[in-house]
Each structure stands twice: as C-alpha cells, then as structure tokens.
Amino acid sequence: MQTNTKLIHSIPVDELTGAISVPIYQTSTYVQEAPGINKGFDYSRTNNPTRATLESLIATLEEGAVGAAFGSGLAAIDAVVKLLQSGDEIIAVDDIYGGAFRLFTQVYEKFGITVKYVDSTEAENIFEAITPKTKLIWIETPTNPTLKISDIRAIAKIAKANRCLLCVDNTFASPALQKPLTLGADIVIHSATKYLGGHSDLIAGLVVAADPTIGAQIKFLQNASGAILGPFDSWLVIRGIETLPVRVKEHCRNAEIVAEFLNNHPAVSKVYYPGLSSHKNHEIATKQSKGFGGIVSFSLKNDTQEAAFEFVKSTQLFKLAESLGGVKSLLCHPASMTHKTIPEEKRRAAGVSDSLIRLSVGLEDAEDLVRDIELALEKIENSTRQKSELKKEIIVG
Numbered sequence: 001m002q003t004n005t006k007l008i009h010s011i012p013v014d015e016l017t018g019a020i021s022v023p024i025y026q027t028s029t030y031v032q033e034a035p036g037i038n039k040g041f042d043y044s045r046t047n048n049p050t051r052a053t054l055e056s057l058i059a060t061l062e063e064g065a066v067g068a069a070f071g072s073g074l075a076a077i078d079a080v081v082k083l084l085q086s087g088d089e090i091i092a093v094d095d096i097y098g099g100a101f102r103l104f105t106q107v108y109e110k111f112g113i114t115v116k117y118v119d120s121t122e123a124e125n126i127f128e129a130i131t132p133k134t135k136l137i138w139i140e141t142p143t144n145p146t147l148k149i150s151d152i153r154a155i156a157k158i159a160k161a162n163r164c165l166l167c168v169d170n171t172f173a174s175p176a177l178q179k180p181l182t183l184g185a186d187i188v189i190h191s192a193t194k195y196l197g198g199h200s201d202l203i204a205g206l207v208v209a210a211d212p213t214i215g216a217q218i219k220f221l222q223n224a225s226g227a228i229l230g231p232f233d234s235w236l237v238i239r240g241i242e243t244l245p246v247r248v249k250e251h252c253r254n255a256e257i258v259a260e261f262l263n264n265h266p267a268v269s270k271v272y273y274p275g276l277s278s279h280k281n282h283e284i285a286t287k288q289s290k291g292f293g294g295i296v297s298f299s300l301k302n303d304t305q306e307a308a309f310e311f312v313k314s315t316q317l318f319k320l321a322e323s324l325g326g327v328k329s330l331l332c333h334p335a336s337m338t339h340k341t342i343p344e345e346k347r348r349a350a351g352v353s354d355s356l357i358r359l360s361v362g363l364e365d366a367e368d369l370v371r372d373i374e375l376a377l378e379k380i381e382n383s384t385r386q387k388s389e390l391k392k393e394i395i396v397g
C-alpha cells in the first residue's frame with residue numbers, strides 16, 4: 001500500500017457503530033465490572049480511546065514504537081527532558097525554538113540540567129561539544145526561523161557512539177516530508193499546533209519514541225505529570241493528519257514560488273529556504289526530506305526593525321500572528337515576537353537579524369501571495385525613498 005492510503009486507513013472505523021469518523025470519548029472515567037476489571041480504560045489522564053487512536057496514528061506515521069499526546073508542543077518537550085537526571089547535559093541547536101530555550105534555561109537549569117548550544121549544521125560541532133555528561137542531543141531541522149538544516153543521519157551516529165539520545169523536533173518538516181526515526185533518531189517531538197493540526201484551531205504536542213522502553217518511560221511521565229491532550233483536541237489533530245500529505249505538498253509548492261520571488265527582489269538582502277540551491281545545506285535537505293516545507297524567512301536590505309514593522313503591517317493576506325502551519329498565511333517578526341526571550345547577542349549570532357521576517361505560506365493561490373508581498377515591499381521602498389529625500393531637503397536647505 002502507498003503512503004497516503006496507509007495513512008488514511010490506519011485511522012480505524014469504530015467497531016461498535018461503524019462510525020467512519022473516530023468517536024470523541026468525552027469522559028473522565030470508565031465503569032468497572034469489578035475492581036481492576038475494565039475494558040482497557042480506567043481514567044482519562046492515563047488513557048482515553050480518542051487520544052489512544054491519535055497516539056497510535058502518529059507512531060505509525062513516524063515509524064516509531066510508541067506515541068504520546070500532550071496538551072502543547074512544550075509539554076511534549078518537557079516530557080522528553082524529564083527522561084534526564086540532575087547533572088546531565090543537553091546539546092541543543094543554537095537557533096532553537098524560543099519556548100524550548102526558555103524551558104531549558106529558566107526551568108531545568110535550576111534542577112541541575114545544563115544545556116550547551118551549538119551550530120548543528122556541521123555535525124562535527126556536536127561531536128566536539130559532547131562530554132561524558134551529555135545524555136541528550138536536541139535538534140530542529142529545519143530550524144525556526146532561519147531554516148537551518150542539520151544532518152539527522154550523521155548526528156544520530158554521533159549520538160549512538162556516545163550512548164546518548166537524539167531527539168528531533170520535527171514540527172517544521174512534519175512526517176509528510178521527513179521521518180527522523182528512520183534516519184536513526186531516538187525520539188521525535190511535534191508541536192501538533194502547526195502542520196499536523198493544520199488549521200490554526202488547537203494547541204497540542206506529540207512525542208514518538210523509536211524504542212518501546214523509552215516509549216514506556218514517556219507514557220509513564222505523561223500520566224505522572226498529567227499534561228495530556230483532551231479527547232476533542234485529539235480528534236481535531238486526527239482530522240488534521242488525514243489531509244496532512246496533500247496540504248504539505250501544496251504548502252511546499254507555494255513556498256517555493258514565494259522564496260524564488262523574494263530571492264530576486266532588490267529590497268531583500270537574504271532569503272532563508274532549504275529549497276534554494278544557495279542554501280548552505282540544500283544537499284542534505286534534499287537527501288533527508290521529500291520537500292522543503294512551507295516556511296520562508298527573509299531579511300531586508302534596510303535591516304531595521306522599523307522597516308520590518310512597516311512590512312508586517314502592510315500585507316493583507318499574510319496576517320501578523322505567532323504560529324505557523326495553518327491554511328491561512330501568517331507572518332511574524334521573530335526578533336520581537338517568537339524570539340524575544342532570547343538575549344539580543346545570542347539572537348543576532350543565530351542569524352535572527354532586526355529585519356528578519358518569517359512567512360508561514362498558506363494554501364491561498366501563490367500569485368495572490370506573491371502580489372501581497374510585492375505591494376508591501378513597494379511600500380517600504382517608497383517610505384525609505386521619501387525619508388532620504390526629506391533628509392536631503394532639510395540638510396541641503
């Protein structure tokens with residue numbers, strides 16, 4: 001069976017009623033015949049049939065052993081960090097998602113878990129940074145927002161040789177494009193809020209473990225800490241996943257057109273998109289994923305926050321909002337929004353310049369999206385020109 005057929009038909013038809021859509025078991029508890037005698041469910045924090053369907057679906061999709069659904073992407077990340085002990089060390093990609101950075105530094109460092117940030121686009125940097133205390137390598141590929149690509153297969157080898165776990169945040173690629181566990185990673189996490197949900201209508205997180213023992217530890221932590229995903233949101237994510245491959249294909253197609261357009265525009269100084277042959281790790285991206293995703297970032301020739309703010313306020317179709325991966329196009333200014341918790345120096349060093357703008361290219365028609373960007377860029381160029389003319393007028397008199 002081909003991938004899409006397998007995906008759609010791994011979502012079961014309800015045995016009890018024949019319902020083609022997975023029932024939403026909106027219940028906290030389950031009646032027992034006798035103490036301890038039940039139908040496999042006793043309390044919905046521990047297990048719920050709707051959530052269980054989602055968990056087995058994501059495990060199938062990522063080709064792992066165990067899946068677990070959480071109340072947010074950060075709750076999923078939190079569960080993975082809880083596999084560690086005080087004194088352990090994490091090596092993480094340097095332009096990591098802002099929320100993960102905050103969780104690592106402001107929550108876990110005080111419990112004695114330290115984090116080293118490295119540029120993982122060169123696997124060698126990870127090799128150099130590893131110490132006997134390193135227990136977890138954390139990468140995102142592509143990263144947010146500069147779309148850096150790391151070689152999952154090479155880093156997985158380094159992790160194995162050093163007996164530490166490799167966790168890949170696969171939010172940007174989604175399993176429609178990239179399956180890290182098949183490349184040697186141990187754990188995959190998702191913010192299902194993004195492409196898996198796909199409609200900007202929920203917050204959810206997923207963890208998939210390749211190894212059943214690690215999977216069991218994650219399931220233990222899910223129940224012990226309790227940050228589970230509710231039945232209704234589980235159902236929404238299942239519904240989103242049903243159309244994931246077709247949506248992602250179209251996101252990629254639109255994003256490629258947008259990236260090409262930006263790449264040829266005189267007001268743009270740099271475009272970040274793994275699909276461009278000028279991208280540093282374009283070759284690796286081509287090897288490890290089936291497409292380059294729906295996110296495109298770029299910075300302006302006029303590299304100021306002022307110009308970026310004018311751009312993000314000028315587009316009509318691209319709406320200014322945090323988040324990504326939905327059917328409607330969104331844009332954001334990472335330096336003042338998603339990455340504001342990262343210190344300025346660290347942020348700039350990771351390539352998040354003052355004018356950097358991140359686009360989540362949606363499912364509108366590509367020509368309308370390009371036109372929207374074109375008009376907004378014209379607007380900044382006009383105000384830059386006006387400003388310099390005014391300056392000349394005043395100074396020259």
Ligand SMILES: *Cc1c(COP(=O)(O)O)cnc(C)c1O
Pocket residue numbers: 072073074075097099100140144169171172190191192193194203204205
């Ligand atoms: C959004 C996001 C997260 C956090 O997920 P939430 O669902 O917002 O908690 C983690 N990693 C990446 C790459 C993200 O884009």
